[in-house]
Amino acid sequence: MSMIDPEADLEISGYRWVPGFAQGFVRDLRPRWACEEAGIPYRERLANVADKPAWLVEGQPWAQIPIMRDGDLTLFESGATLLHLGERSDALLPADPQARADAISWLFAAFNTVEPPIFEHGNISLFAKDEEWAKLRRPSLEEFLGKRLAPLERRLAAQDWLGDSFTIADIAMVTTLRALGGSRVMEDHPAVTAYVARGEDRPGFRQAMADHLAAFARHPDNKD
């Protein structure tokens, strides 16, 4: 059941439409998924990506999605939205102090240790793929990515999630790793691949993705 509720106190911003390569990857997916896991209702606020509204341009330093509002409170950066939702629900962030510290450590690991080279991989695979430098960069970047994924491969061969239970760290890590889907790097890491598939198979992920994509379907090619 979708947690979208136009009357909800919590607001998550997204785009009404994005080009095909970005559909399924805009970062409103993260807080949407967290809301589904925790059963927290939220309303949507959708921006035109080609003509960004004042609330997005003025409300977020880089005019990036998502901004989140919770009552009078405003946050930005998907990591901050995950942490905020985690603090609202034991289903996302355990109460036990060490389990909570582990989840927050892995949350930052997803955003600062794992995702930076994945951003670079996305750039050489998509936006800059025809550039000479991007072709020359690929071997050393793939080697570096292998080093970043190796500890995850070992850990996730032995357990389903990063900690003893599913947390916001898994929402961050699965959505981060998804961007490598179909790449040679992922093929070399079967336990990481299976972990991403486990995340994507959760009912909360499926609902969040359906809602994330529904807005785009209502505005094909950004037309009203």
Added chain:
Amino acid sequence: MSMIDPEADLEISGYRWVPGFAQGFVRDLRPRWACEEAGIPYRERLANVADKPAWLVEGQPWAQIPIMRDGDLTLFESGATLLHLGERSDALLPADPQARADAISWLFAAFNTVEPPIFEHGNISLFAKDEEWAKLRRPSLEEFLGKRLAPLERRLAAQDWLGDSFTIADIAMVTTLRALGGSRVMEDHPAVTAYVARGEDRPGFRQAMADHLAAFARHPDNKD
């Protein structure tokens, strides 16, 4: 006055020595600085970078510095250590809910929006500087970095810190931006440059840097 105290409950790990290019930039600097700002005593645990000890290899997925211990609690990733220390002190993370949400939003912005292209800039400027791809990549990366720094330039031309007061977000952002020191990108952003200098001029930063460097001085070229 240094907050280092061998009897402290809080432990921050660092290296006993690193090569010159890394001195002043290992990420134990972040929690050290936070401890100085908040007046929280800490003890050091120093690792040999060339022969990493079991506690680092087994205690951190990528055997990276820092690991932090607080009593029985263990954390890793410098972002997680900053958040943990922020939760211990109003001097690092304000109690007002919106000011706290702003600081946490900017904390994640430092780690996930600003630092990834700075990692890439460090790579093409240092480790890969003689590679053909690195030379070809520089113009587009500098353009991208300009877009990432532009909102900071506007904001920091009008105020001293990211929020109304100095917080963990400034510790994260200043230490992130320092890595661009002396680059063309920084020269083009005088307000960002002045912000980094303001951070580096704080007594807490100076003490943390002195203590960060002192271990290296005791073990020149990693010799006992």
